[in-house]
Amino acid sequence: MLPTAAYFEFLPFNVERSCVIDEQTVDLSGLEVGRFYELVVTTFRGLYRLRLGDIVKVAGFHHTSPQIEFVMRAPKSSAEIITEKDLLSAMGNFQLLLRDELAAEVLEFSSFMDLESKPKKLKFFIEVKDESALLQNDKFTESIDALRKCCSVLEDGLGGIYQVMKARGEVGHMSVSIVKPGTFDGLLEEAIKNGAPASQYKPPKIIRNCKLVDYLEMSAVLSL
Structure with a gap:
């Protein structure tokens, strides 16, 4: 500094x-x-x-x-049960296993806690390099099984508070959506339109804007 x-x-x-x-x-x-x-x-x-x-x-x-x-x-409020630190740590383990199981690389990701769902539910949106490799018809079943294994590791690494609330039934099983290429570039373009300087933009790891969630859900090519 x-x-x-x-x-x-x-x-x-x-x-x-x-x-x-x-x-x-x-x-x-x-x-x-x-x-x-x-x-x-x-x-x-x-x-x-x-x-x-x-x-x-x-x-x-x-x-x-x-x-x-x-x-x-920093968390926006004390009510948030997932921090960026939790997400980055869990995603690190997910990336390693995804690389080993499917030879795939994570380009970017974001998450959203759906408080309207009963019980509330954590959603992940992940952009993968060459996502078409995950959808090959001749290996589709094997790819889905491997991806589910990776998602299980991701959820297991989400921190103590999340695990306790999930055990109590206050949080449901998380969902993971693989989004099409360029999806997070679209978030950047939208942020710039709304006045954010491109040089200072950082893709949000925790999304709180429901409009962004709608955009990411429409961009999903595979959801688990």
Whole structure:
């Protein structure tokens, strides 16, 4: 980080509980290596002070400047049972198994918690490189069986809170949709139309906009 670019503050963050543990910010000199923080930035002239919603980990220091790693986006509320950290960890295991089982590569993914469903249900939308390989007629049954195995590993890695709520029946079995090529490029184009700068756009890992979910569902070529 460049200390002269803006005024940076940090809110100590508990990754396991997915919450800020102290509303009192610390500055650059108070950071501890290995700890997690939510980033707060005050613009150079002091007009705006912003909680960016980025959770970072302090990896070390270069002289007096902290070296930080982006970890995830902060949860929007304490009611969210899945964090970006959970998703990225589970998706990492899914990607490894998918590569081994089907020689396929995940290009991008997003998730959505359907609160209207009874019980509520987690939905994954995944874009895979050359998705047609999953749909070959002569290997279709084998591909579906392998994909179901990968999805089971994905769901098993979704964190303690999710697993407890699923065991209680408060969350149903998740669904996974493979979407057609270019689907996530379409999300980028829509975001740019709505004013988002292309250089700063990051595909959402947790979707909260139902219109985006409708678009992803219409783009699905295979759903489990």
